[in-house]
Amino acid sequence: MIDIHHHLIYGVDDGAPNLETSLAMAQEAIHEGVTHIVCTPHANDVHPYRLERNRERLDEIQAALGDSVQLLLACDFHLNADNICDALEYPLRYSIDGKGYLLVEFSELAIPPQLDDALNRLRGVGYTCILTHPERNPIIVRKPERMVQWMRSGALVQVTASSLYGRFGRIAESFSNQLLDLNWIHFLATDAHNLTSRPPHLRKAYDYVANRCGVETAERLCQLNPLAAISGHKLPRQPEPIGLYEDEPVKFSQNFKSSGVGHRPAGKPPGILSRLFRRAK
Numbered sequence: 001m002i003d004i005h006h007h008l009i010y011g012v013d014d015g016a017p018n019l020e021t022s023l024a025m026a027q028e029a030i031h032e033g034v035t036h037i038v039c040t041p042h043a044n045d046v047h048p049y050r051l052e053r054n055r056e057r058l059d060e061i062q063a064a065l066g067d068s069v070q071l072l073l074a075c076d077f078h079l080n081a082d083n084i085c086d087a088l089e090y091p092l093r094y095s096i097d098g099k100g101y102l103l104v105e106f107s108e109l110a111i112p113p114q115l116d117d118a119l120n121r122l123r124g125v126g127y128t129c130i131l132t133h134p135e136r137n138p139i140i141v142r143k144p145e146r147m148v149q150w151m152r153s154g155a156l157v158q159v160t161a162s163s164l165y166g167r168f169g170r171i172a173e174s175f176s177n178q179l180l181d182l183n184w185i186h187f188l189a190t191d192a193h194n195l196t197s198r199p200p201h202l203r204k205a206y207d208y209v210a211n212r213c214g215v216e217t218a219e220r221l222c223q224l225n226p227l228a229a230i231s232g233h234k235l236p237r238q239p240e241p242i243g244l245y246e247d248e249p250v251k252f253s254q255n256f257k258s259s260g261v262g263h264r265p266a267g268k269p270p271g272i273l274s275r276l277f278r279r280a281k
């Protein structure tokens with residue numbers, strides 16, 4: 001498996017506080033079956049992004065780990081004005097291994113309509129934007145139709161692995177499972193910050209998706225699509241995202257029930273689906 005969102009680099013944000021923790025997090029990921037970790041320090045008002053420092057520390061961690069896992073550099077890119085201007089001025093600076101895929105996080109306080117244009121401009125200079133954990137953003141959860149235009153314009157979606165089985169609460173669990181059942185997710189990633197409250201666990205989500213949707217989907221979200229992203233290639237053929245291109249807006253359930261971890265047999269359509277996408281009359 002390949003984890004494309006991981007705060008592994010120590011001392012640069014609210015992720016690993018020291019080298020020992022970085023190494024322990026990497027070992028935990030390796031134990032899970034992860035072969036590549038994309039290290040994604042924050043770039044926001046609290047944690048400015050310093051490319052050279054991040055690169056130096058990544059190299060230090062990589063040297064200590066040897067070839068047991070491959071580390072790549074990227075950024076947890078907060079979509080604010082300063083970041084957008086810098087990313088436009090230095091194309092591909094913030095993307096995964098400089099190859100074009102950009103992890104984009106929206107504010108939880110406001111998502112002004114102008115950000116639609118910002119996404120288009122970022123695309124215009126070569127980035128492929130990956131929307132990170134929309135299931136944890138209260139604005140998007142309340143108005144999931146905001147995702148429609150972004151995705152129609154080419155944005156991809158990354159969900160936090162443990163959201164699927166309730167680690168971020170019932171709302172994130174319900175919303176992420178709806179996205180999963182609609183084929184609106186392209187990547188699962190840990191967004192690991194430490195070994196305890198935000199651990200680098202991807203295997204449980206892989207198994208959960210394999211049980212719910214089939215092993216092909218688990219492979220696509222945890223291996224094949226991430227491999228394309230770290231390689232800078234186009235994603236392989238994806239299943240049709242249900243409801244994304246309908247004339248009428250899709251209807252997400254706002255009845256946030258727990259999905260029941262992995263109880264639904266693989267291959268069967270979710271019982272909730274028929275209620276999700278009744279077209280507006």
Ligand SMILES: [Fe+2]
Nearest residue numbers: 005007076191
């Ligand atoms: Fe993150």
